[in-house]
Amino acid sequence: MSSLQLYSILGIAIFLLGIHGLIMTTDAIRRLIAVNLMGAGTFLVMVALAGRITPPDPVLHALVVTGLVVAISATAFALRLIIASSIIEKARDAEDDTL
Amino acid sequence: MSYALVSLFIPMLSALLLVLIGKTLSERNAGIMAIACGFFSLVAAWFALMEVAAGNQPILINLGGWETGLAIRLRLTPLSGLLLLFTAFMHVLVGLYADFSRQGVPRDYWPLSCFLHGALAALWLSADLFNLYITLELLGLTAVAMVALAGKKAYTPAANYLILSLVASLFYMLGVALMYGRYGSLDVVVLALQSQDDSMTRIALLVMTVGLMLKAALWPLHLWLPDAHANAPTAVSALLSGLVVKGPLFILWMIWSEVAPVVIAQQIAPLLAIAGMCALVAGGVSAMRSAYIKTLVAYSTVAQLGYATMALGLLLTWQLPQMHVALWLFVIAHGLAKASLFMAAGEMQATLGTRRVSGLRGATQTVPLAMFAFAVAGGSLIGLPPSGGFLAKWVLLEPLMSDARNWPWALGVLSGTLVSAAYIFRVVAISFDRARINPPDRRPDRLGHWLALLPALMVWGMALVGDWLIRLLSGGDI
Numbered sequence: 001m002s003s004l005q006l007y008s009i010l011g012i013a014i015f016l017l018g019i020h021g022l023i024m025t026t027d028a029i030r031r032l033i034a035v036n037l038m039g040a041g042t043f044l045v046m047v048a049l050a051g052r053i054t055p056p057d058p059v060l061h062a063l064v065v066t067g068l069v070v071a072i073s074a075t076a077f078a079l080r081l082i083i084a085s086s087i088i089e090k091a092r093d094a095e096d097d098t099l
Numbered sequence: 100m101s102y103a104l105v106s107l108f109i110p111m112l113s114a115l116l117l118v119l120i121g122k123t124l125s126e127r128n129a130g131i132m133a134i135a136c137g138f139f140s141l142v143a144a145w146f147a148l149m150e151v152a153a154g155n156q157p158i159l160i161n162l163g164g165w166e167t168g169l170a171i172r173l174r175l176t177p178l179s180g181l182l183l184l185f186t187a188f189m190h191v192l193v194g195l196y197a198d199f200s201r202q203g204v205p206r207d208y209w210p211l212s213c214f215l216h217g218a219l220a221a222l223w224l225s226a227d228l229f230n231l232y233i234t235l236e237l238l239g240l241t242a243v244a245m246v247a248l249a250g251k252k253a254y255t256p257a258a259n260y261l262i263l264s265l266v267a268s269l270f271y272m273l274g275v276a277l278m279y280g281r282y283g284s285l286d287v288v289v290l291a292l293q294s295q296d297d298s299m300t301r302i303a304l305l306v307m308t309v310g311l312m313l314k315a316a317l318w319p320l321h322l323w324l325p326d327a328h329a330n331a332p333t334a335v336s337a338l339l340s341g342l343v344v345k346g347p348l349f350i351l352w353m354i355w356s357e358v359a360p361v362v363i364a365q366q367i368a369p370l371l372a373i374a375g376m377c378a379l380v381a382g383g384v385s386a387m388r389s390a391y392i393k394t395l396v397a398y399s400t401v402a403q404l405g406y407a408t409m410a411l412g413l414l415l416t417w418q419l420p421q422m423h424v425a426l427w428l429f430v431i432a433h434g435l436a437k438a439s440l441f442m443a444a445g446e447m448q449a450t451l452g453t454r455r456v457s458g459l460r461g462a463t464q465t466v467p468l469a470m471f472a473f474a475v476a477g478g479s480l481i482g483l484p485p486s487g488g489f490l491a492k493w494v495l496l497e498p499l500m501s502d503a504r505n506w507p508w509a510l511g512v513l514s515g516t517l518v519s520a521a522y523i524f525r526v527v528a529i530s531f532d533r534a535r536i537n538p539p540d541r542r543p544d545r546l547g548h549w550l551a552l553l554p555a556l557m558v559w560g561m562a563l564v565g566d567w568l569i570r571l572l573s574g575g576d577i
Contacts, residue, residue, distance in 0.1 A: 015269075015273065019266075022262075022266060028258055028259075028262070031262055032262060035262055035265050035266055035269070038266065038269045039265075039269055041273075042269055042272055042273045042276060045273065045276055045277070045280075046276045049276060049277075049279070049280035052280065057283075059279070059285075060276070060279065060280075063229055063276070063279075066229075066233070067272060070233070070236050070268075071265075073240075074236070074240060074261070074265055077240065077243070077244075077261065078258060078261045078262060078265070081243070081247060081254055081257055081258040081261060082258045084251075084254045085254035085255040085257075085258050088251045088252075088254060088255075089255070
């Protein structure tokens with residue numbers, strides 16, 4: 001098995017693992033981690049595909065870097081939203097308890 | 100510099116400007132500035148459309164003067180020109196409502212709405228798979244931020260929406276990576292010439308399609324839509340349902356009608372058409388059964404997207420240019436009608452102090468204008484002549500009716516019409532129940548109601564320019 005095949009299959013396996021986590025868990029932070037796993041899988045496939053020619057294809061590297069920037073900012077935004085919503089839900093639960 | 104680029108840069112620059120100096124302006128003035136930018140972008144889009152319609156072939160724009168192959172190309176076609184115009188027009192209409200109705204919007208709405216406008220404009224102009232991914236992400240992030248504008252209760256739906264939107268983008272990006280790995284190019288025009296029928300291409304197209312269908316809320320991947328769209332502020336719901344879901348639909352149309360080899364497209368197309376039919380019926384039934392006004396309108400988006408999916412599926416099956424016209428007429432007619440429906444629903448909710456459909460009893464008497472807007476816009480969704488919805492449905496039905504073998508599709512369209520009539524008339528019938536009126540909490544906001552009616556009137560006015568629209572979309576073939 002060539003390294004291209006090995007890493008592509010690994011990448012797709014990680015992607016599928018991410019989908020599994022996304023479907024099976026309900027906690028928002030866990031789901032976000034699952035999404036990040038899917039991202040990692042995609043990037044691994046892209047980096048593996050870049051190695052299909054020598055020297056490695058710089059376009060795919062550029063795409064991975066762009067994708068990473070998007071993934072990081074989106075994750076930060078999602079974390080902020082999840083934290084805000086969990087604070088509100090906790091406050092609502094506390095209100096329900098006192099009633 | 101071409102007009103299309105002007106139309107794209109105006110909202111982008113004004114968004115940045117509003118982020119920087121928005122705090123120094125009053126809320127009303129920030130709104131006026133955003134509306135003015137939308138208007139200038141509208142004018143530029145008009146000139147861009149005239150430019151490309153006169154030349155009768157796509158205009159390719161190499162950004163930064165790089166040569167073809169290195170440059171990320173933008174492409175202006177009559178369709179993207181029309182969509183640029185439509186996007187700017189919707190932003191002006193919704194902006195007017197957001198700024199001058201009593202409900203109002205938070206200050207942060209304005210830069211976000213400009214970003215949304217810019218992201219969509221970039222999407223319509225892109226002809227590069229990865230560039231399309233970037234515009235999708237931009238669109239998704241902006242849309243989520245706009246849902247969160249509704250305040251604390253919307254944070255959870257916004258977070259769920261964001262996670263789904265990210266998943267959808269990742270699916271799409273995986274497909275793009277596989278496509279690049281196979282052909283070594285991302286440019287749609289180049290890929291259209293090279294693409295072949297092999298397993299790698301099939302997998303790539305399939306993965307991209309799953310992502311795009313999830314993002315466009317096409318049945319059966321639509322379950323996130325009602326929650327996100329119904330919880331957003333009224334003006335945002337109008338933009339989300341009217342415009343945002345059409346972005347991924349555009350990409351879906353582009354990859355299947357241009358990039359994919361015809362053989363694969365014809366194999367997958369009946370599935371798309373069937374999904375569209377299921378969306379029509381399932382979305383319509385959910386709309387009919389929903390207890391809340393905004394949820395009803397959101398489910399109706401799922402149903403109406405079914406028409407567009409069906410038109411896309413039939414376009415690919417028969418390679419019939421007429422279906423292309425039907426698809427985009429649906430998109431435009433639905434955008435205008437849905438904006439009006441959401442704004443009317445929001446106005447009625449605020450005036451009557453209820454979110455339930457049953458609270459609309461006597462609405463024809465208490466909020467006559469908003470109810471009129473709802474009914475008029477609903478008429479276009481049903482497809483009553485001479486509205487824009489009728490125009491689109493007529494173009495879709497004509498080839499279906501001309502051949503007896505096409506009866507299952509015609510039946511699908513007709514049952515969709517029946518279901519949409521059912522959920523619109525359900526609301527209208529309740530609003531005529533003047534015996535048990537639900538008294539309004541406050542005086543109706545007349546200006547807001549008129550502004551909610553405006554897009555509904557526009558969609559009925561579409562019939563006046565129907566001939567021009569059809570000729571523009573078909574490139575003078577029909």
